Amino acid sequence: NAGVTQTPKFQVLKTGQSMTLQCAQDMNHNSMYWYRQDPGMGLRLIYYSASEGTTDKGEVPNGYNVSRLNKREFSLRLESAAPSQTSVYFCASYRLAGGGDTQYFGPGTRLTVL
């Protein structure tokens, strides 16, 4: 049981390049999320998928697209990377525990855009 896995762990891009961040969970969770973490900003929600086949924008969706490939996988795509997208990206999945919400996070992808 690996939990939430993310690939790659590190990536350096040049401005204008594209890439896809991959996320997979093996906990049979319905909901999945993409966050970015920047110094002094906490974690901010980019996109989420409440269930397979649905995706919705979060707080900071501009410059990103997502695909919920199946129940296990949720990918985040940068079509034309910009230096402002330099950040650490976390994927999370959700389960209901004891009447409350608990999200499980992956280890993160550290992205640098030059």
Added chain:
Amino acid sequence: DQQVKQNSPSLSVQEGRISILNCDYTNSMFDYFLWYKKYPAEGPTFLISISSIKDKNEDGRFTVFLNKSAKHLSLHIVPSQPGDSAVYFCAASTSYGKLTFGQGTILTVHP
């Protein structure tokens, strides 16, 4: 518009003493609150949570207090241990799984 705020960027305490981390929120629609702990180069891990219908929740050394009238919650760690040194994020939720995070507080526990 920062709806969840952790105004102390860092906190330093001695091993064995109490650590108190604070969090304020502005959105009165938040009905569930969580604390996450994060070590360097790892993802956040869930620590403890509280529903808005309660004012206190305990789990071992960790206790979360919620003051709805003041829109304030706090995390108490007693006794603090060096292994507790990490970044602590508070988060709040209004709807299905969507969390709003604070900026984080770096806790350092000295032996």
